[in-house]
Amino acid sequence: xxxxxxxxxxxVKRLHQRAHYDRETIYRILDAGFVCHVGYGIDDHPxxxxxxxxxxxxxxxxxxxxxxxxxxxxxxxxxxCVNVSLIDGLxxxxxxxHSSINYRSVMLFGKATALGDDQEKLRALEAFSERIxxxxxxxxxxxxxxxxxxxxxxxxxxxxxxxxERDGPPGDDEEDYTLDVWAGELPFHxxxxxxxxxxRLKPGIxxxxxxxxxxxxxxxxxx
Amino acid sequence: xxxxxxxxxxxVKRLHQRAHYDRETIYRILDAGFVCHVGYGIDDHPxxxxxxxxxxxxxxxxxxxxxxxxxxxxxxxxxxCVNVSLIDGLxxxxxxxHSSINYRSVMLFGKATALGDDQEKLRALEAFSERIxxxxxxxxxxxxxxxxxxxxxxxxxxxxxxxxERDGPPGDDEEDYTLDVWAGELPFHxxxxxxxxxxRLKPGIxxxxxxxxxxxxxxxxxx
Numbered sequence: 001x002x003x004x005x006x007x008x009x010x011x012v013k014r015l016h017q018r019a020h021y022d023r024e025t026i027y028r029i030l031d032a033g034f035v036c037h038v039g040y041g042i043d044d045h046p047x048x049x050x051x052x053x054x055x056x057x058x059x060x061x062x063x064x065x066x067x068x069x070x071x072x073x074x075x076x077x078x079x080x081c082v083n084v085s086l087i088d089g090l091x092x093x094x095x096x097x098h099s100s101i102n103y104r105s106v107m108l109f110g111k112a113t114a115l116g117d118d119q120e121k122l123r124a125l126e127a128f129s130e131r132i133x134x135x136x137x138x139x140x141x142x143x144x145x146x147x148x149x150x151x152x153x154x155x156x157x158x159x160x161x162x163x164x165e166r167d168g169p170p171g172d173d174e175e176d177y178t179l180d181v182w183a184g185e186l187p188f189h190x191x192x193x194x195x196x197x198x199x200r201l202k203p204g205i206x207x208x209x210x211x212x213x214x215x216x217x218x219x220x221x222x223x
Numbered sequence: 224x225x226x227x228x229x230x231x232x233x234x235v236k237r238l239h240q241r242a243h244y245d246r247e248t249i250y251r252i253l254d255a256g257f258v259c260h261v262g263y264g265i266d267d268h269p270x271x272x273x274x275x276x277x278x279x280x281x282x283x284x285x286x287x288x289x290x291x292x293x294x295x296x297x298x299x300x301x302x303x304c305v306n307v308s309l310i311d312g313l314x315x316x317x318x319x320x321h322s323s324i325n326y327r328s329v330m331l332f333g334k335a336t337a338l339g340d341d342q343e344k345l346r347a348l349e350a351f352s353e354r355i356x357x358x359x360x361x362x363x364x365x366x367x368x369x370x371x372x373x374x375x376x377x378x379x380x381x382x383x384x385x386x387x388e389r390d391g392p393p394g395d396d397e398e399d400y401t402l403d404v405w406a407g408e409l410p411f412h413x414x415x416x417x418x419x420x421x422x423r424l425k426p427g428i429x430x431x432x433x434x435x436x437x438x439x440x441x442x443x444x445x446x
Contacts, residue, residue, distance in 0.1 A: 009268060009270075013292065014288060014290055014291060014292075035308065035310055035324075037260040037262075037271050037273070037306060037308070038271070039260075039262040039269040039270060039271035039304075040269050041264055041267070041269055044264070044302070045232060045302050045304070045332070046262040046263050046264055046269060046302055046303060046304045047232075047262060047304050047330075048260050048261070048262035048271055048304045048305070048306035048330070049306070050260070050306060050308035050326070050328060052324060065237060067237055068237060069236065069237075079267070079268050079269055080269060081262075081268070081269045081270050081271045082271070083260060083271035083272070083273060085258065085260070085273035087258055087413075089415075089416075090355065090356070092356065092359070092434075094363065094364065095363055095364055095366070095370070096348055096352055096360070096363050096366055096370075097366055097367075097370040097373075097374070099352075099363075101258075101275060103273070105273060107270075107271070109268070125319055129319055129322075132313065133313070133315065136315070137319070139404050139405075140317065140318055140319050140322075140404060141317065141318050141399065141402060141404075143318070143319055143320055144320075147318070147319075147320040150320075151320070169419075169421040169422060169423070170421060172423075176364065177423055177425070178425065179364060179425075180425065180428060181362050181363060181364075181428070182362075182420070182424065182428050182429070182430060182431050182434075183420075183421040183423075183424055184418055184419050184420040184421040184424060185418070185419040185421075186415050186416070186418050186419075186434055186437060187415065187416040187417075187419060188413055188414070188415055188416070188439075189413070189414055189415075189416060190310075190411055190412070190413055190414075191411070191412055191413075191414050192312075192409050192410070192411055192412075193312075193409070193410040193411070193412060194410075195407055195408070195409050196392075196407050196408040196409075196410060197405070197406075197407040198392045198393060198406040198407040198408075199392060200392070200395075200400055200406075201405065201406055201407060202400070202401065202402075202403065205403060205404070205405050206405070207405060208405050211315075211405075211409055214409060216411075
């Protein structure tokens with residue numbers, strides 16, 4: 001797939017060998033995560049808000065209450081930075097200096113707009129639900145007109161983007177490999193536990209299949 | 224412990240019952256995480272960078288290359304927002320509208336400065352190392368003067384802060400409890416896998432005890 005052209009904002013200057021501008025890498029990481037950190041400014045002060053997101057085609061989406069200060073600010077078309085970072089483990093080198101973290105991350109820069117049409121909003125919310133819990137949307141009662149009105153969905157075209165990744169063992173100074181220090185990686189995984197039924201769950205309702213062996217955050221290549 | 228006084232930036236307006244301004248809650252969450260998202264502006268454009276951090280007393284710290292654009296920008300004393308968000312699970316309600324995520328999060332606002340003194344930097348880096356891998360610092364070869372020079376450590380006093388948390392089962396509309404839909408929570412955990420030795424590990428070096436049954440990200444209350 002094609003590349004996103006590096007820009008003044010997206011070009012990685014340090015450790016540039018870890019940077020990737022191709023759509024395939026960027027979308028692979030975006031599709032493995034589900035929580036992003038959205039950065040924006042209000043009155044010259046930076047804010048960072050964590051929120052769930054999903055990708056559809058060449059856009060990413062996030063949503064929330066129509067009364068949310070974050071969403072009301074962003075729908076005005078202010079510049080926004082979206083960061084998705086998946087932490088894959090500790091890199092334990094023989095020196096503190098070369099110790100590190102294995103990760104997959106994406107930074108997007110752009111401007112968001114709010115979906116205005118109820119049908120568009122419904123389709124977007126269904127896509128989000130199906131991303132998180134495939135098959136559940138049709139089990140839920142449909143959103144009411146009032147709920148749709150109270151929900152804002154933002155969309156941001158992916159145009160300025162960069163991925164940064166690190167994996168594999170530590171890269172120590174050559175002379176440090178003789179030291180008597182354990183070195184290697186400690187991999188991390190985000191795992192789902194056993195579903196916990198609502199105390200008010202109606203008797204006789206089976207646990208849905210999509211919650212069994214649930215895996216949300218994609219694991220890194222090679223693991 | 225005492226509270227951080229809510230400010231124009233830190234006061235939560237929506238779902239304010241989820242907000243906490245007390246030092247105990249804020250520090251408990253900060254001490255459970257190890258990756259934060261730092262928000263700042265360059266030329267009126269927002270940036271969000273994920274980085275590891277640690278708390279010591281009433282300050283948080285993060286570090287990196289002295290050449291890092293993020294660190295060089297921040298040490299100039301520009302306004303910064305630090306977000307720590309721990310994702311504890313999915314909240315599966317009987318409607319999409321009330322479906323949610325259980326989480327623990329903290330937002331800090333302030334300005335950072337760079338530690339200037341080598342002894343201060345060493346003490347801070349040791350505290351970071353001990354936070355992540357208790358006992359490892361003394362096994363590593365000490366940092367060289369050149370490495371210390373190439374490493375910047377930022378410190379930010381915690382003065383403007385808010386925590387936000389959600390836990391427990393969904394809160395559905397009263398009439399939806401009769402629906403034939405499974406509802407409850409799907410808890411998430413960040414877990415460490417088996418340590419992976421460096422392919423170049425010197426033979427005969429035992430896996431350190433601090434990597435066994437490793438738990439980094441504190442689990443939520445009640446789990």
